[in-house]
Amino acid sequence: MINAAGRIIPDQIAGLSQVRPYTGPFATIPAGRMAGPKIRANKPKSEKLVKSINDAIDAAGLQDGMTISFHHHFRNGDYVLNQVIEAIAQKGIKDLTLAPSSLNDVNEAIIPFIEQGVITALETSGARGRLGQLMTSGKLAKPAIIRSHGGRARAIEAGELKIDVAFIGAPCCDSYGNINGVNGRSACGSMGYAMVDAAHADKVVAITDNLVDHPVYPISIPQTQVDLIVVLDSIGNPKGIASGALRISRDPRELLIAEYAAAVIENSGYFKDGWSLQLGSGGASLATAKFIKEKMIAQGITASFGVGGVTAPFVDMLEQGLIKTVFDVQDFDIPSIESLRNNPNHLEISASYYANPHNGGPIVNNLDVVILSATEVDVDFNVNVITDSNGIIMGASGGHSDTAAGANLSIVVAPLLRGRLPMVLDRVNTIVTPGETVDVIVTERGVAVNPRRKDLIENLQCACLPVMTIQDLQQLAYNMSGKPENIEVSDEVVAVIEYRDGTIIDVVRKPL
Amino acid sequence: MVKLQKAAQAGSVESSDILIMVSPAGLGAGIKIELVSPTVQQYGEQIKNVIMRTLAGRGVEDAIVHANDKGALDFTIEARVTTAVNRALS
Amino acid sequence: MEKKLRRAMMFMPGNNPAMLQNAGIYGADTVIFDLEDAVAISEKDAARQLVHNAIKYIKYPCEVAIRINHIQTPYGIDDLKVVLAAKPDLIRLPKAEFPRDIEEVDAIISEAETLHGFEAGSIKMMAAVETAKGLRNAYEIATASPRMQALAIGGEDFIADLKTKRSKDGKELFVARSQLLLAARAAGIDAIDTVFSVIDDEETFRAEVNLIKQLGFDGKSVINPRQVRIVHQIFTPTEQEVAQAERIIAAYHAALERNSGVINLDGKMIDTPVVVRAECVLACAKSVKK
Numbered sequence: 001m002i003n004a005a006g007r008i009i010p011d012q013i014a015g016l017s018q019v020r021p022y023t024g025p026f027a028t029i030p031a032g033r034m035a036g037p038k039i040r041a042n043k044p045k046s047e048k049l050v051k052s053i054n055d056a057i058d059a060a061g062l063q064d065g066m067t068i069s070f071h072h073h074f075r076n077g078d079y080v081l082n083q084v085i086e087a088i089a090q091k092g093i094k095d096l097t098l099a100p101s102s103l104n105d106v107n108e109a110i111i112p113f114i115e116q117g118v119i120t121a122l123e124t125s126g127a128r129g130r131l132g133q134l135m136t137s138g139k140l141a142k143p144a145i146i147r148s149h150g151g152r153a154r155a156i157e158a159g160e161l162k163i164d165v166a167f168i169g170a171p172c173c174d175s176y177g178n179i180n181g182v183n184g185r186s187a188c189g190s191m192g193y194a195m196v197d198a199a200h201a202d203k204v205v206a207i208t209d210n211l212v213d214h215p216v217y218p219i220s221i222p223q224t225q226v227d228l229i230v231v232l233d234s235i236g237n238p239k240g241i242a243s244g245a246l247r248i249s250r251d252p253r254e255l256l257i258a259e260y261a262a263a264v265i266e267n268s269g270y271f272k273d274g275w276s277l278q279l280g281s282g283g284a285s286l287a288t289a290k291f292i293k294e295k296m297i298a299q300g301i302t303a304s305f306g307v308g309g310v311t312a313p314f315v316d317m318l319e320q321g322l323i324k325t326v327f328d329v330q331d332f333d334i335p336s337i338e339s340l341r342n343n344p345n346h347l348e349i350s351a352s353y354y355a356n357p358h359n360g361g362p363i364v365n366n367l368d369v370v371i372l373s374a375t376e377v378d379v380d381f382n383v384n385v386i387t388d389s390n391g392i393i394m395g396a397s398g399g400h401s402d403t404a405a406g407a408n409l410s411i412v413v414a415p416l417l418r419g420r421l422p423m424v425l426d427r428v429n430t431i432v433t434p435g436e437t438v439d440v441i442v443t444e445r446g447v448a449v450n451p452r453r454k455d456l457i458e459n460l461q462c463a464c465l466p467v468m469t470i471q472d473l474q475q476l477a478y479n480m481s482g483k484p485e486n487i488e489v490s491d492e493v494v495a496v497i498e499y500r501d502g503t504i505i506d507v508v509r510k511p512l
Numbered sequence: 513m514v515k516l517q518k519a520a521q522a523g524s525v526e527s528s529d530i531l532i533m534v535s536p537a538g539l540g541a542g543i544k545i546e547l548v549s550p551t552v553q554q555y556g557e558q559i560k561n562v563i564m565r566t567l568a569g570r571g572v573e574d575a576i577v578h579a580n581d582k583g584a585l586d587f588t589i590e591a592r593v594t595t596a597v598n599r600a601l602s
Numbered sequence: 603m604e605k606k607l608r609r610a611m612m613f614m615p616g617n618n619p620a621m622l623q624n625a626g627i628y629g630a631d632t633v634i635f636d637l638e639d640a641v642a643i644s645e646k647d648a649a650r651q652l653v654h655n656a657i658k659y660i661k662y663p664c665e666v667a668i669r670i671n672h673i674q675t676p677y678g679i680d681d682l683k684v685v686l687a688a689k690p691d692l693i694r695l696p697k698a699e700f701p702r703d704i705e706e707v708d709a710i711i712s713e714a715e716t717l718h719g720f721e722a723g724s725i726k727m728m729a730a731v732e733t734a735k736g737l738r739n740a741y742e743i744a745t746a747s748p749r750m751q752a753l754a755i756g757g758e759d760f761i762a763d764l765k766t767k768r769s770k771d772g773k774e775l776f777v778a779r780s781q782l783l784l785a786a787r788a789a790g791i792d793a794i795d796t797v798f799s800v801i802d803d804e805e806t807f808r809a810e811v812n813l814i815k816q817l818g819f820d821g822k823s824v825i826n827p828r829q830v831r832i833v834h835q836i837f838t839p840t841e842q843e844v845a846q847a848e849r850i851i852a853a854y855h856a857a858l859e860r861n862s863g864v865i866n867l868d869g870k871m872i873d874t875p876v877v878v879r880a881e882c883v884l885a886c887a888k889s890v891k892k
Contacts, residue, residue: 585623591656
């Protein structure tokens with residue numbers, strides 16, 4: 001079948017009971033009720049603390065064929081996922097579905113366990129390096145499922161992703177299982193992705209290196225959702241969990257892109273007192289903060305709220321009173337963690353509050369402006385963030401399609417060429433975010449506005465920007481590099497890109 | 513037609529550059545190109561064409577070429593091949 | 603005749619493909635591809651070939667200049683032989699000390715123009731004075747050829763020649779700047795100030811740009827795109843730039859009326875990016891007035 005994004009989707013895909021093709025960003029009307037964990041009881045004076053990961057695996061009743069989950073708040077400083085998988089493997093348990101909120105380079109260590117059949121299915125936002133290559137090679141028994149952050153929360157709440165055991169790295173955990181992410185040497189800030197897992201998994205194991213007396217405060221994940229607690233010497237590498245303050249880029253090309261993006265915002269019609277924004281953590285994205293901040297100060301404009309992926313430049317704007325409230329689903333650096341801990345206007349939110357399209361309305365619905373990155377875009381404004389130009393999985397869906405759908409103005413920033421590769425193509429290798437939800441593409445050589453947005457085209461006419469059609473932008477790129485040959489792919493589907501509403505917007509086929 | 517006197521190289525492995533190494537080959541051996549490039553699928557043929565065209569333009573008919581590409585555009589490839597050939601002729 | 607704006611003249615190392623291909627996006631009035639100090643001796647041949655190709659194949663939206671090696675080095679003549687074939691807009695001669703330096707280069711350029719069939723006099727020159735001796739001859743250097751468009755002061759080398767050190771307020775360059783400016787004005791050409799190499803010290807840079815603007819300089823050599831922005835901010839779009847932009851738009855409309863796909867102005871073909879830029883200049887000027 002051909003879906004509404006123009007992509008050919010097989011009628012049947014291994015591992016999916018039903019293939020629902022994408023029919024538009026808001027076409028799906030959900031039905032049914034929210035799913036929940038098995039009801040359990042924990043008597044007074046019960047002891048949740050177990051001696052080791054091994055004991056926790058036993059006590060949780062983990063068996064062959066189950067689904068386990070982890071959060072990725074520790075990024076490349078995470079020790080939990082790899083250790084738990086190794087322990088599971090040593091117990092001879094196999095055929096598990098691994099459903100972390102995302103995977104990073106550090107998780108390459110689990111490749112042998114995938115090859116041995118301990119893990120036979122993956123559901124994640126993305127994967128990098130060798131793990132991404134493995135996923136693209138088709139060695140998994142069935143195609144991986146790639147979901148956005150909002151889509152994962154939706155799938156968990158709808159019961160499509162049923163988590164049997166959630167292993168939650170907990171920077172601060174009290175003796176009865178109340179968890180927060182802001183205290184302890186492995187502090188990561190917001191526990192946004194883990195909060196959904198904890199609320200819906202049948203068994204929840206907290207893994208901590210900082211066990212404190214009950215009751216702890218603040219509470220991100222309540223004791224009512226936690227069954228077992230394991231104490232380790234260390235659950236992560238602080239340097240990998242949170243870097244020093246993320247700095248704004250000094251690369252002249254990124255700064256130029258950022259300058260143009262800020263000018264787009266300024267002239268879009270959305271730049272007025274009370275507006276709201278979300279920035280990515282990429283170079284050009286963060287640099288836009290610098291320029292938009294200058295304009296806000298100059299014109300006396302404050303933002304009613306910001307959403308992140310929170311970084312130091314964002315916190316800076318909060319502390320200067322330029323942003324009134326920050327909604328935080330993930331923190332990247334130490335200043336952000338400290339801000340969450342100390343600033344009452346800096347609020348932790350779950351992945352569901354952030355971006356789940358099937359609830360009373362996530363915060364992305366209220367966003368005015370979001371700045372996003374891309375590996376590729378095409379002349380229909382479709383965006384790829386998951387595969388590179390050779391069709392290999394190396395990125396993550398993340399909040400990209402969620403924020404693009406929710407925000408009034410979605411801006412994609414990227415250099416026109418990466419090396420020799422044009423970033424504007426006839427067709428992206430993989431669609432993650434459909435063109436209908438993407439408004440402006442900003443490169444250092446040109447700015448293209450989606451023809452659907454006649455209002456923006458008019459507003460940006462006299463904005464001192466190199467505005468051009470997307471075709472002209474593509475031609476600029478092709479003039480420099482030449483037109484690229486398409487990569488060849490087989491028919492074998494190795495990953496499924498699930499749109500935030502559970503429909504299939506694209507598939508990744510194994511490159512030849 | 514010119515005959516390369518020795519092996520020579522030009523360019524670098526910096527981003528957007530290409531490292532071209534040319535060495536003499538026997539009379540009638542033709543041009544043999546070994547290309548390493550992150551964009552070999554998308555631009556491999558085109559890169560080789562530019563190398564061939566530049567060599568032909570300088571009158572080089574027999575040579576072994578190793579090209580280590582880091583995303584160079586055509587103007588850079590042509591320049592590096594030209595310089596490598598000049599160095600191989602002196 | 604239109605006066606060419608040279609507010610920021612941005613240096614780019616000539617042997618760096620990434621920088622050459624991106625040189626045009628930062629909006630500098632002039633880009634200077636450097637074959638001299640930025641290029642190691644072992645790479646002089648590679649650099650001149652790369653710069654030749656860049657100019658031949660890439661359409662830059664601004665004036666393209668090349669700083670060759672001095673013709674008394676083993677490299678200068680070869681630089682000219684290779685790069686002139688690509689028809690740069692301007693050749694910048696470093697370390698000019700005597701008018702005959704200019705005359706020699708002028709003669710080589712004339713030969714090349716004939717050889718390649720370029721319009722005689724179409725390739726311009728400028729010279730950098732970098733020594734006390736050169737400064738004494740500044741006027742003669744400036745008038746040594748009708749190609750001469752600008753005189754620059756090469757601060758780092760000049761300060762070394764004076765046997766002193768750079769200071770924040772630049773008082774050691776006071777006389778040199780003044781004398782250079784006088785020579786340029788007397789000769790009727792542009793005066794361009796020296797490079798400021800501490801990229802992170804934006805405050806001192808701004809102070810310096812404001813100073814030289816006040817002294818009467820037409821522009822400044824820069825080494826980083828961030829500096830371009832600041833220089834152009836301080837030397838705001840002049841009435842000349844607005845007038846030129848209006849002429850470009852008029853030529854564009856005239857071409858539309860004729861149903862011609864070719865837009866002509868001053869004997870040069872104008873294409874879309876130039877028209878877009880002109881529209882932008884007018885819009886910017888309008889918004890500055892607001």
